[in-house]
Amino acid sequence: MLEAYEGWNARKRMMLFLVSSSFFLILILILSFWLSNDNLRLSAARNLPPSLNHWFGTDWLGRDMFTRTIKGLRLSLAVGAFTSVISVLIATVLGICAATFGKAVDAVISWIIDLFIGMPHLVFMVLICFIAGGGIYGIVLGISLTHWTALARVVRSEVLQAKNAEYIQISKSYGKSAWYIARKHIMPSIFPQIMIGFLLMFPHVILHEAALTFLGFGLSPQTPAIGIILSEAMGHISTGKWWLVVFPGLLLVVVIKSFDSIGEQIRILLEPASSNE
Incomplete structure (x- = not known):
């Protein structure tokens, strides 16, 4: 009885954390559309520290850093969502092909996965x-x-396991087509893994987008992106303008951690057996 009660409380805490993290991310998106672009215009209020009028201070051009950071995070979220969808599609297609098209195709795809994993990321x-x-x-x-490589391995493993399931063998004995089996049986069985893979991939995509932009290989300097904000601020932090780096970097970490936590909590909720151990 006590174990069941503790398990229920742990599940409630996970749900609460999941809802709060989701609410925070939704709030970021709402603020990014609500904040006026006028705050990004050049002004005489340059290099102001954080205050009630400018929560994150202003930069060397008088632009409001809170507005720049929020709108930069919106861009990062949009790029992260689009990129994660493409990676998930690549992983799903290659994982299914590796598991269903014979040993030769499986060997080639596995070799490609090992090649991508072996190279410096x-x-x-x-x-x-x-x-x-x-x-x-x-x-x-x-x-x-x-x-896409890690998720492709998971999809391949799940499809191989599903292929040997009894209900799929029964479906084959009734003369169902491969497309019918894939659509009605295999895809529903691997969909939770795909969704969890998408959510866990999202924070890595956002972080790497910021890293590429910070290194100068990404977005243009005129774009309000977090990587550009941090890259530009590095030239001013030595003059004591600490808020140009601290607040954007801290908010980026919180957003990444929120997405990572959402994916992890959903994974635990979808696997109650493992969470109770």
């Missing part, structure tokens, strides 16, 4: 982004082509 992203010409296109291509 950030160097590979920078190389792809540089070849693609930088910008949003280069970031999306560079990150999406390097973040």
